[in-house]
Amino acid sequence: LPPGPPGRPIIGHLHLLQPPLHLCLHTLSQQYGPIFFIKMGSSPAVVVSSPFWAKEFLHTHEHDFADRPQFEASKRIFYNNRTLVMMEYGSLWRHLRKLYTVHILSSKRVEMFENPRLEEMALSIKLLENQMCGAVVDLRKLVFNTVGNMMSRMLFSKRSFDVSEAADGGECRFKELVERTAVLFGTPFLGDLVPWLSWLDVQGARKRMDRVAKELDKFFEEVLVERIATSRGVSEEETDADYLDMLLRIYNEDGGMDRDSIKCILMDLLMASIETTTTAIEWTLAELLNNKSCMMKLQEEVDTLIQGEDAAVLNGSGKCLVRDSQLTKLGYLQAIFKESLRLHPPFALNLRQMCKALDTGIKVGGYDLPKKTRVIFNLWAMARDTTMWGANAGSFCPDRFLNDGAPDLRGHHYEFLPFGTGRRGCPGMSMALTVAPFVVANLVLRFNWETPDGIILDLSKEASSLTAPLATPLVAIPTLRRSSQ
Numbered sequence: 235l236p237p238g239p240p241g242r243p244i245i246g247h248l249h250l251l252q253p254p255l256h257l258c259l260h261t262l263s264q265q266y267g268p269i270f271f272i273k274m275g276s277s278p279a280v281v282v283s284s285p286f287w288a289k290e291f292l293h294t295h296e297h298d299f300a301d302r303p304q305f306e307a308s309k310r311i312f313y314n315n316r317t318l319v320m321m322e323y324g325s326l327w328r329h330l331r332k333l334y335t336v337h338i339l340s341s342k343r344v345e346m347f348e349n350p351r352l353e354e355m356a357l358s359i360k361l362l363e364n365q366m367c368g369a370v371v372d373l374r375k376l377v378f379n380t381v382g383n384m385m386s387r388m389l390f391s392k393r394s395f396d397v398s399e400a401a402d403g404g405e406c407r408f409k410e411l412v413e414r415t416a417v418l419f420g421t422p423f424l425g426d427l428v429p430w431l432s433w434l435d436v437q438g439a440r441k442r443m444d445r446v447a448k449e450l451d452k453f454f455e456e457v458l459v460e461r462i463a464t465s466r467g468v469s470e471e472e473t474d475a476d477y478l479d480m481l482l483r484i485y486n487e488d489g490g491m492d493r494d495s496i497k498c499i500l501m502d503l504l505m506a507s508i509e510t511t512t513t514a515i516e517w518t519l520a521e522l523l524n525n526k527s528c529m530m531k532l533q534e535e536v537d538t539l540i541q542g543e544d545a546a547v548l549n550g551s552g553k554c555l556v557r558d559s560q561l562t563k564l565g566y567l568q569a570i571f572k573e574s575l576r577l578h579p580p581f582a583l584n585l586r587q588m589c590k591a592l593d594t595g596i597k598v599g600g601y602d603l604p605k606k607t608r609v610i611f612n613l614w615a616m617a618r619d620t621t622m623w624g625a626n627a628g629s630f631c632p633d634r635f636l637n638d639g640a641p642d643l644r645g646h647h648y649e650f651l652p653f654g655t656g657r658r659g660c661p662g663m664s665m666a667l668t669v670a671p672f673v674v675a676n677l678v679l680r681f682n683w684e685t686p687d688g689i690i691l692d693l694s695k696e697a698s699s700l701t702a703p704l705a706t707p708l709v710a711i712p713t714l715r716r717s718s719q
């Protein structure tokens with residue numbers, strides 16, 4: 235086995251693990267090395283903190299570690315692990331993955347949904363202009379709602395999140411459900427760590443999981459029933475077609491797809507996208523607030539682009555917005571976004587598991603790993619390693635991504651894997667790389683942003699949740715930029 239700290243009976247190394255887990259595992263790696271062995275309760279796990287070892291597992295042994303650990307929450311909430319994120323590696327997963335990459339999340343499909351994204355951005359900007367200028371704004375909430383509405387409109391043409399403070403009732407219900415789900419996934423469940431103790435359920439978590447599962451199912455069932463009842467029969471080429479139209483067409487043509495599959499896909503896409511994208515945007519804005527010169531340079535870049543080209547102008551509102559197609563021309567914005575993802579990967583840790591078929595374990599890099607070994611990739615630690623990134627690895631320095639040969643995001647550079655890599659790498663990367671920089675560009679185009687009392691934010695701490703957002707939600711004060719009028 236790889237080296238590792240001494241463990242205890244039953245709990246293994248659980249007593250050593252404190253939140254935030256990525257920091258705790260990083261500290262242990264400094265003592266035990268870039269690959270070390272622990273037991274999470276009764277589950278064997280290796281923690282990987284170097285690009286060399288990441289490549290060993292994710293490239294050399296790609297097939298062998300293409301599974302994910304199965305958790306009680308995902309069994310209960312995601313229709314017995316039927317979402318792509320949590321599905322066991324095998325033929326069903328391959329079938330669904332193809333559907334995602336070819337039909338659902340291809341760049342072409344993402345492009346088709348520019349309109350709802352522009353409209354939602356315009357609504358959030360209007361809210362900021364009319365009700366929030368000069369006031370302290372909860373940016374996490376604003377971004378979460380904006381991204382949430384963009385996603386739910388692309389999926390089933392409904393706004394499911396409230397962007398105005400006044401909205402209430404049904405619209406907020408779904409937001410609360412997403413948040414409760416994230417908490418359930420972010421909190422370890424005893425039975426996942428020590429299966430023979432799962433009957434105890436001291437945390438009462440099963441009940442909470444079942445309640446969330448029931449309410450989520452009800453929400454998606456209503457969406458489905460309403461759409462089937464209206465039988466709008468929109469073809470996928472039509473401009474107001476959404477993902478649900480496409481899924482219903484496949485449902486009608488493909489006997490292998492049932493109602494739960496559709497609900498599962500809708501749920502998967504919402505859950506995998508909103509929290510991650512919001513966290514990425516929140517960190518980017520936080521870094522910009524602390525690095526004023528970068529913020530100003532970005533505003534200049536966006537201003538120059540908008541003045542020189544046709545920007546989107548919405549519904550005669552006079553509001554100019556940066557469009558998707560312009561994002562690739564904003565080189566500095568791209569560098570800022572990458573640098574923020576480097577320092578603050580929304581999934582600080584990525585989890586894989588040895589495939590079930592390897593029932594006697596496998597040898598990796600000279601180590602004998604037992605069956606069902608979990609691999610925890612410390613993406614956070616690898617992206618801050620000074621041997622790879624230089625002495626300023628801990629500083630926000632977007633210029634490092636302007637150099638030729640800088641690491642890309644697409645999973646070829648193992649020191650920088652915010653979207654993972656290989657067959658189980660993130661299929662939503664195109665969507666994320668469109669939505670997140672789009673929101674950032676438009677927020678800095680129209681507003682100057684300041685922290686309350688001009689304080690420098692402490693960006694050294696993350697909260698423990700499904701993703702790793704700022705320890706306290708980001709707040710800032712917007713003022714309208716004259717040049718944006």
Ligand code: HEM
Nearest residue numbers: 318319506507510511514653654655658659660662665666
């Ligand atoms: C900044 C935003 C995002 C980040 C940082 C992110 C990151 C990740 C990571 C690290 C993984 C695991 C990859 C691996 O095991 O190698 C993953 C998987 C996944 N992501 Fe994302 N993601 C983001 C946005 C999205 C979006 C927008 C969607 C969909 C609309 C999405 C859908 C998925 C799905 C379905 C999987 C599971 C793939 C599988 O297991 O086969 N993600 N993501």
